Amino acid sequence: MSKIKTCVSLYSLQDEYLNHRMNLREIMQYVKEKGAEGVEILPDQMLKGAPDVSEETVQEWNAMLAETGLKPVIADVFLNMNLYKNRLLTHKECVDLLVKEIKQAHRLGIHLIRLVSMVPYWVIEPLLPYCKEYDVTIALEVHAAMAFDIPETRAFIEEMKRVNSPYVGLVIDTGIFCRKFPRVVRAYETLNGTSEQVFDYIDTLFEKGTDLHRVLRENNFQYPAELEKAIQSEHDRMFVPLCDGYENLDFSVLDEYMPYIKHFHFKLFEMTENGEYSMDYKGLLQYLHDHDYDGYVATEYEGNRFTLPGHPMAEKEQVAAQLSYIHKCLDEIQG
Known part of the structure; x- marks a missing residue:
């Protein structure tokens, strides 16, 4: 029996935040009101000072979690290896940056980090002692155009299988399951x-x-x-x-990876009355149910970047519509 839970990536409401229509507390209250059980955050987007947030910021974060009852599910982490004009970061510099992210996640009560696609496989082994110490899992995002056929993704997966640790896994972005072009x-x-x-x-x-x-x-x-x-x-x-970034893979591509999958991004371009225009959410939820998935599916709205000039931003409405549809599907699938 699956235990699929709903979550919202606050990336979905970034325009509301950027243009000061909603602050972080209001955003978290909104997603809770719309039925989300958990929250996914990009710390460097919405938490001042990340990855070295102040104790005051941590306390404010904890207060928002207590007010809303939201579960702090996952932090999205980017590894910028191009910080300098004349060179890439060294291996040690990369690991040191990610150690900071692990420690920050621990302070925020978050036990899972999404590593953006293409993070190199060689960070895994040196990070494992910190993952264990701070009880934080690292998971590479498998994203359209950077999915299972890409050498960097394959290398990470091979190393993930080699170390065979519960602290290393994958995050699947459903942009690999488009059935129509958005x-x-x-x-x-x-x-x-x-x-x-x-x-x-x-x-x-x-x-x-x-x-x-x-x-x-x-x-x-x-x-x-x-x-x-x-x-x-x-x-x-x-x-x-x-x-290139809109793939049409069969759900069965996940068969061998299900034991390693820690989280899902349910990519959202456009909700309609019958679900997302370009993806079969219900079919994927049925697949996850049949495979006893015990984790979160997170709303990740990216249709905002394709808002036509003169049209209102629809982040709030799209997030609410997706949550409503997913809950409806889960009611039918899980009973």
Whole structure:
């Protein structure tokens, strides 16, 4: 029997926060009111001084958790290896930065860290003693265009399996399970000058059960004749690689990784009356239920970046709609 729980990544409400329509306390109260059980935070986005937050900030965070009853589920961590103009960070510098994040998560009562895609595998072993000491798990995000066929992701997974520790795992982003190309992306990018023919071609790939990411790799990164015909301008040619990040994988790709999966990002581009336009949330929730998943599925709204000029930001409405739909699906699936 699965124990799927709902969560909201506060990344989903970043415009509300950035433009001071809502502060962190108001955001947390909102997601709780809309039915979320847990919260996912990007500390360097919403906590002053991260990863060296003050004791006052920690106390304020704890107070917000107590007020809302939200579970502090996961912290999103980025490893910026390009801090200097003339070199990448050394291995030791990378590990030291991530140790700071582990200690911060511990102070915030968070036991799981999402490492952004492409974090190198060699951080795992030196971080393990700190993960154990502070009871914080590290998990690499498997993201569209950076999923299971990418060498860096494969290397992390191989090392994860080798160390075989409960403190190392994966976070799955559902952008790898698109069943249609998001129409909000099409509307926004068409307005920016991308030709309709490009999107018509990509739509045919999804109709065939594939995607641009797969087709490009099957063709050794050469554009198929149909795509060349669809490209109408130099703008189109520059934009096409950005469409690589919407994959159409079968849920069964997760079969071998289920023991390692710690968390899910339920990517959200556009909620409709029948669910998310481009993804089958209910099908994935059924898959997770059938595989006894015991963890959170987090709302991660990214349709905000495709808001058309003159249209209102719909972060709050989209988050609320997704939570409502997921709870409805879980009621039907879990009983």
